[in-house]
Amino acid sequence: MDGTYRQTADGGIDVPPIVHEAARQDGLALQAYRMLLRWIPFADSHYTEWDRMPNCGYFFGGSYWYGLDTARTIPVYAVLSVIGPFDEKVAGCARERLMERAIAGIRYLAFTHDAGPPELVRVKGTNPFCSEKKWGGRDDSYFMATQTGYSVSSLAMASWVLWDRLDDETRMLVYKVVEHYADRWCDIEPRDGVYYDTQVEENSWVAQGIAAAADLLPGHPRNAHWRSRFRKWAANSLTTFRDRFNLDYHQHNDRSKGIPLSFINTSTLHPDYTTENHGFVHPTYLVLGINQRATHALFALMSGRQADPFALMNNEPLYDRTIKMCCQADGFMIPVQGQDWWYNRQHELLLTHAVLSVIHGNPDAARLERHALDRLEQIQTSNANGCFLEENGEACVIREGYQTARDFENWAAQDVLYVYLLHAFGGAGAAPSDRDEMGQRLSGVFSYPYGGFVVHRSGGQSTFSSFSWRNDVMGVTLGEPGIWLTVPSHASMTGVIRLDGHTGAPGLTNEEIVRDAGHVCLDTRRDGFGVTALIRRGGGELEQDVAFVSLPDGRTVYAERQRAVQDCSIRDSLTGLVGVRNETYKAVPESADGRRTLHLPAESVTFAGFCGDADDEERSFVDVPYVNLDGKIGYVLYGSNGVKYVNKHRYPRWKGVENTLILNDSGARELKAGETLPVFAVITLPNRDRGQTAAEAASSAMLSAADAPSVIVECGGDTIVYANFSFERVVLTGRKKRAAGEEIPLYEGTNRIRGGNVEWSLPAEARRAGYAAAVLHLSWETAGDACESSLDAVVSGDRIYLLNRSDLPITARLSGAILETARTLELAGGSFMELIRS
Known part of the structure; x- marks a missing residue:
């Protein structure tokens, strides 16, 4: 002892007593x-x-x-x-x-x-x-x-x-x-x-x-x-x-x-x-x-x-404004701009929730803490050696030669210890919120303009979507399994596009990871959002317009259009990118049974997930209108150049067993200055099985021309999603064929039915994306040739206008939530009718 600090009578060092009792x-x-x-x-x-x-x-x-x-x-x-x-x-x-x-x-x-x-x-x-x-x-x-x-x-x-x-x-x-x-x-x-x-x-x-x-x-x-x-x-x-x-x-x-x-x-x-x-x-x-x-x-x-x-x-x-708004049901925080550590970090969020519950009395934290603790216990139970992360952690290399998953075991253990001590000496904490009530209360749209992302939670905690336009430009759609099924990989949806001979500065080429975007326009609503952005790839030789729209029920639509500003050589183009978790934890069978099954219209392919000394497996599929993953999330595709699934086993840096699903594998190509590629679009359907995905594909359609500076997609016959990539206000027009006897959705604005075709017109501001839900459904009969019939339906505010432009009489039936009861109307040839909404 150096004599500078002698507190006790016997010359020892005094420390505060612990109140063990x-x-x-x-x-x-x-x-x-x-x-x-x-x-x-x-x-x-x-x-x-x-x-x-x-x-x-x-x-x-x-x-x-x-x-x-x-x-x-x-x-x-x-x-x-x-x-x-x-x-x-x-x-x-x-x-x-x-x-x-x-x-x-x-x-x-x-x-x-x-x-x-x-x-x-x-x-x-x-x-x-x-x-x-x-x-x-x-x-x-x-x-x-x-x-x-x-x-x-x-x-x-x-x-x-x-x-x-x-x-x-x-x-x-x-x-x-x-x-x-x-x-x-x-x-x-x-x-x-x-x-x-x-x-x-x-x-x-x-x-x-x-x-x-x-x-x-x-x-x-x-x-x-x-x-x-x-x-x-x-x-x-x-x-x-x-x-x-x-x-x-x-x-x-x-x-x-x-x-x-x-x-x-x-x-x-x-x-x-x-x-x-x-x-x-x-x-x-x-x-x-x-x-x-x-x-x-x-x-x-x-x-x-x-x-x-x-x-x-x-x-x-x-905690209240950011952390818990990005937490999934098991208390883990969704990395909306990607993750470069390991995914199973329940331990650190567990401690955060415990602090907010015990020290601050936060009921939502108390609820999430319980789920996080249960999940971490499931993972530990799944590991035969009792560890918290990976049973064979030495094989999960984070930095070659000197850092593996095993090195982080003690971090997880110390976090659990501190949770124990918080409750042992601080009590039970807050009474937990009711799970369903909390889920409904936290549903909605939350924008983070400085962080550069927007979040949409819907259906309680059953769906989560986000789009980030800065740092890592990417779109994410999750269902009830959260990141146990699909994960926010860097460049999710926006993809990896590698260019040869570009003039971009290293680290800022937006090839592997998209660091920034320009001309970002975000429109938020209470129950959804739409955003457009312009990504410049390489040294600006290639521009990629992207749009991401999140619908009230949790479905999302991603769309992109690529155009060459200068002659460019694309070495690889992998867009519509989705990260897929494929872990094995026996105590988490609903989310981590070590298999992922990709369902296509004509076949299903199962991939075993593991990290080890085996070659990666790749499977490619062409002319695929939709795919479904594990019967839990579906993707309806338009303009895809092919689907690829990469079942990875070797990782340069381990984050977990993470595979890659590529919904638009365009490969290599040469583009001349001014050349524009056709639009690619995908409707993502969280919490949908294979049959529901097929039904959605049958009732959805791309309504705009593939080479147009805009995108209009009808989703499931009840919603139109649009994106205007031009820098001017335009009236977007979408068309689709109408099957005989098919009920037609009507949207705000002008709806035109010309024999076997249906056309919608929607005004869209420059660089805007959004959605419109069907407000009515229309079916009709005519005494003559249906191909000669012509009807306009305009929905504006509290008025509905019907104009029979043909000489044939039409019996029209209108139904929908904006009418108290369905209405059957007789329209003589060339006649006009005005209705007032109930």
Whole structure:
């Protein structure tokens, strides 16, 4: 001991007592605890003793980034060794072994940290950046050095739980580590940033590291200063521009004195409560500001204190306005601009929901937390070794040579541990919302103009659609299985178009990933939306007009038109792209039985999903009017050049077992300047089986010419979807053949029936897309040749006008919701009739 901090009578280091008597072991706490017990045998198999110093050991290799391999594991071992209803049969060992290995991990981390003896470094491992080196960030950049706040916080939590069992040497080692981090970073100013690489993550992990020292060592001479600086880092973790002006809020929440305006000096969130990391709105980095600051709230709960309000600032608006609006039924957040980590991240959303339920009393979070916990338990139950992610995680390579799915197991376990502790020391949380009521209440359209996307939820939680026009330009349609069936791959729908010899700047060619779009026009309604955008591929040699329309019942229509601005050589064109999950988890048979079946009009093909040493399988199909996937989602196609299914087994970077369905495989072609390709369009039908998809294909039609600067699609005989790609207001005209005796839908505007043809006219503003639902249905009989009949029906406001343009008498029957009862009308040749809506 160096004499700078001697609190107790015997010269020891004082820490706050844990209020063990307050811990409860029921409900969600007990469920999470049992899951952690089942994880212990897996973690135990990855423990290794370290012989450089007595009583030391490490987990999961011992030389991972920032010491996280051991740091995230030891709090689980520490807590289970002294708290909760331990069961040796489930854990596979006695509590004493958990305690011994937790302390061994504490000592290993403390000795190999920068604050420890200089000659003690971590073990040799596969990660060349960490192997046989210290951790702590002494010679690293700000980003890497501050990121050790994760591990410092985990080390502090494990040490605190076992403080009475630690010897003086180990206590002093821990003391030096947390002191080192707090002193190094507390006086640095939080960083500002929201685009591309948000500072939510960095600011909150610094707050987390400083909080470890401030919470663990309340009697330290610099504790008051640490706590003051922690509050600033925590407050500046989740901020919008509004917070920099909202002085009253900051003064109100400082119980001792007013806070100067400069206390908030960052904006880390867009005004619509989105933010970006890795160059797009990323679900992981949206929730990290909540999750990382929650470690302070845990210290407070476990010691019987109130959490500092600045560690909770903006949790609620971020959650209510953005996070939960993008959550599917099992509590997982849908990555509307794609995902570059692994898909099964229920653990991190589970913790977010738990924080909002226990700390903030949010009923919707309480509902979603239960579903997320159940889902994660199903995944764990499916893995024979008790792990949370992938049973054969070493085979799931994220970075070749030194990072696999196994490396993230302890992250999942620590999140489950913190959920357990939140409920054990914070109670059951909010009473959960009724699932159906919540689903209906959260239905609707939600636009995020700064994040660059729009979301439509319909049918409770049965359908989800979104379109993103910035960062990753893509359209997504999901049914009840959510991302268990189809996933938001980068360039979903908009596709991959590779050009030879283009002049574009690397990274901005919009070939593999579409980074941006121009001339974006979004129209939202209460129950749907329409959007158009212009994508420039390569160096601008090829332009792709796209439209995405989401209908009230969850169906969507995607349409595109490609045209050459200059002569260009297209090496590959794969649009109408859909990512397909094909996982195997025996406890999730409804969504993850390891097979996907593609249904076509004449055949069905089943693909087995797995990640391993096998060649990818490709199947192509031509002249296909529709396909259906697994009897759960259908696609009706117009202008497709062929369908391809790629059953992948090898992945350059693992995210899960993800296949690719390409609805418009156009291959290679040469285009001359000014040449335009025919329109491609797809109607997506969530929650439809093969028969329903075939019926929709039979009752739907492309009404516009394939080479027109517009798209009109009739969906299921009851809705017209349109997109005007021109830069002028136009009247769009659509035509289709009419079968004898066929009932004809009537839409707002002019509807013309000419013998065997039907024509609709719709005014459309420049660069607009939208939809019109049929307001009436018309059928009629005529005494003469039906081919000579001619009838106009104009629906305008509360008026319906019928004009018989032929010489033949017509008996017309009108029905629909806008009439109280069906009406049968007699129209003499050349006659006109006006009706008023009921």
